Amino acid sequence: MNNQPDAPLERVLATLALALVGVISLANVVVRYFTDASFAFTEEISVFLLVVLTFGGASVALRRNRHIRIGLLERMFPRLRTPLILLQWLAGVLVLGLVLWFGGQFALEEYQWESESPGLGLPNWWYVVWLPLLALLMLVRLTQMTLDRLRGRLSDEP
DSSP states (O other): OOOSOOOHHHHHHHHHHHHHHHHHHHHHHHHHHHHSOOOTTHHHHHHHHHHHHHHHHHHHHHHTTOSOOOOHHHHHOGGGHHHHHHHHHHHHHHHHHHHHHHHHHHHHHHHHHTOBOTTTOOBTHHHHTHHHHHHHHHHHHHHHHHHHHHTTSSOSOO
């Protein structure tokens, strides 16, 4: 039985995004090989899926305490463990809060301006709205991981 914390929604989103990028890329290679042409419009879908993959994977890594962080100070100053964990959390909240705020503003502006994507002519906000949503999920997973570390449910070393 696996007792490791998980982020199932983000894991599924990241897996689907990776699979779709693979299928799109393979289809593009096959079509280019046989016809000397490619599906140029698929680039915007691939870029969007790579953003979902990145944020989804980062969210899973946060929840499982597998994110990149510097544990040197925690090992050097074990008495400062709790304040250092809280400082890490605060730094993450600051960065993700900025992504959430500005990503939300950007998505709202794209919606209000009715901007369309250049390749498919889809509303741009369809692509952009995922940025603040996934940043919010990362913020939730960061907080869950921090609470688990403070309560001793997660090892400090991944």
